[in-house]
Amino acid sequence: MLNTIPDEVNFLDCTLRDGGYYTNWDFAPELVSDYVATINTLPVRMVELGLAGKPESHGYFASVTSSKAEKVAAGLLVKACVMIDAKDVLASELPIPLAVIRLTEGLVPGHITTVRVAAHYSNLAACRNICAELSHRGFRVFLNLMQIDAANAAEIETCLKEVKQIDTIDVLYIADSFGSMKPTRVQEFIGRFAGRIEADIGFHGHDNRGYALVNSVAAAMAGATWIDCTMGGMGRGAGNTASEQLLPILTRLETSKERALLEHVLRHFDPLRKRYGWGSSxxxxxxxxxxxxxxxxxxxxxxxxxxxxxxxxxxxxxxxxxxxxxxxxxxxxxxxxxxx
Structure with missing residues (x-):
C-alpha cells in the first residue's frame, strides 16, 4: 500500500513551535544547536522555528524575528517558517494589513521563507486579506485549517468555497486539532479539498487517540504533499506525529541516520517527555x-x-x-x- 505514496511528499518539522506549548517556547541552546545539526541530515524540507507576535511573557520562540532566525538557525540547511494566529490579527482594532505588519514586525523574507496562518475553519473568509498581505510582502503562505473535524457538511462546503477565493495560499493544511480523526476521515478531507482547490494539501496530526502516525501515512496515501512531525512527538496536548517514526516509514532513511535521530530524541526529548508527560492516554x-x-x-x-x-x-x-x-x-x- 505504501507504494501509492507520491515521491514528492515534503516533511515539515514543527518541534520548536508545537513543543513550545509545554516549555513556554523556551528551549536550551544545546538542544537547539543539536536539533539544527540533526535536521540537516534528514529528509525534512522545512522547519517551523516558532510563533511570531506573541507577548514578551512567552519565551524566545514565541516571537521569532528574522534576526533571531539568523542567530539560532544560522547553520540550518533547509527552509524555515513561523506561525501566526489569525485570531491575533482579527482581534486587532487596526485594518488587517496594518495588523499583520504589527504582528510580524521584524520578519522579512530570507532565513524565513514562509508564514503559516492558523485559522479556525469558521474564519476563512476573514483570512483572505491576511494571506494577501503576507504574500505581498514576499512570504509563501501556508494556511492551517483548525478544528475542521468538528464542522458539519454545510460548513465544510462553505470552507471549500471560501478557500477557493484565497488565491495566495501555497499549501492548505488539514489540522486534526482535537486529535479526533480516524484515517478514513483524514483521507476524506484530503481527497475532497485536493479535488477542489489548486493549492497543495498538507496534514498536521495530533495523537490524542493514538492515530497521529497512521493518520499521517493515510494523508500521504490520499495525496497530501506536506506532512508535519515533531521530535519525540512533542506538541500541544497529547503531541504530534513523531519525526523518528514517520520518516523511516515514508522515506528511504539510512540506518545510520535513523540511529542518530533516535539518539537525538533520547538525549533531548525523552527527558522532556518524562517531565511534561505528553502522549496518548x-x-x-x-x-x-x-x-x-x-x-x-x-x-x-x-x-x-x-x-x-x-x-x-x-x-x-x-x-x-x-x-x-x-x-x-x-x-x-x-x-x-x-x-x-
Whole structure:
C-alpha cells in the first residue's frame, strides 16, 4: 500500500513551535544547536522555528524575528517558517494589513521563507486579506485549517468555497486539532479539498487517540504533499506525529541516520517527555473523541495530582459550547471540583 505514496511528499518539522506549548517556547541552546545539526541530515524540507507576535511573557520562540532566525538557525540547511494566529490579527482594532505588519514586525523574507496562518475553519473568509498581505510582502503562505473535524457538511462546503477565493495560499493544511480523526476521515478531507482547490494539501496530526502516525501515512496515501512531525512527538496536548517514526516509514532513511535521530530524541526529548508527560492516554482519547480542547487535559494533568479517570469525569461536565475553546476560568472551575 505504501507504494501509492507520491515521491514528492515534503516533511515539515514543527518541534520548536508545537513543543513550545509545554516549555513556554523556551528551549536550551544545546538542544537547539543539536536539533539544527540533526535536521540537516534528514529528509525534512522545512522547519517551523516558532510563533511570531506573541507577548514578551512567552519565551524566545514565541516571537521569532528574522534576526533571531539568523542567530539560532544560522547553520540550518533547509527552509524555515513561523506561525501566526489569525485570531491575533482579527482581534486587532487596526485594518488587517496594518495588523499583520504589527504582528510580524521584524520578519522579512530570507532565513524565513514562509508564514503559516492558523485559522479556525469558521474564519476563512476573514483570512483572505491576511494571506494577501503576507504574500505581498514576499512570504509563501501556508494556511492551517483548525478544528475542521468538528464542522458539519454545510460548513465544510462553505470552507471549500471560501478557500477557493484565497488565491495566495501555497499549501492548505488539514489540522486534526482535537486529535479526533480516524484515517478514513483524514483521507476524506484530503481527497475532497485536493479535488477542489489548486493549492497543495498538507496534514498536521495530533495523537490524542493514538492515530497521529497512521493518520499521517493515510494523508500521504490520499495525496497530501506536506506532512508535519515533531521530535519525540512533542506538541500541544497529547503531541504530534513523531519525526523518528514517520520518516523511516515514508522515506528511504539510512540506518545510520535513523540511529542518530533516535539518539537525538533520547538525549533531548525523552527527558522532556518524562517531565511534561505528553502522549496518548485515556484522558486525551476521551477529549479527542468528544472534540474537547486538548489544553484542558494538558493543564489538568500538570503535577500528576489527578488520575485520568478523575479528569474524564471533570471533562464530562463541560457543556458542548465550552468544549472546543480553552478558557482559563473554566479550567479553574474544573480544577476546583471535588471529585473522589
Amino acid at each position: 485515556a484522558a486525551y482519547q476521551f477529549a479527542g473523541s468528544n472534540f474537547i480542547h486538548p489544553s484542558y487535559v494538558q493543564k489538568l494533568r500538570e503535577g500528576g495530582a489527578l488520575s485520568d479517570a478523575a479528569i474524564i469525569r471533570r471533562l464530562s461536565d463541560l457543556r458542548a459550547d465550552e468544549r472546543m475553546s480553552f478558557a482559563n476560568e473554566k479550567l479553574s472551575a474544573l480544577m476546583a471540583q471535588d471529585i473522589a
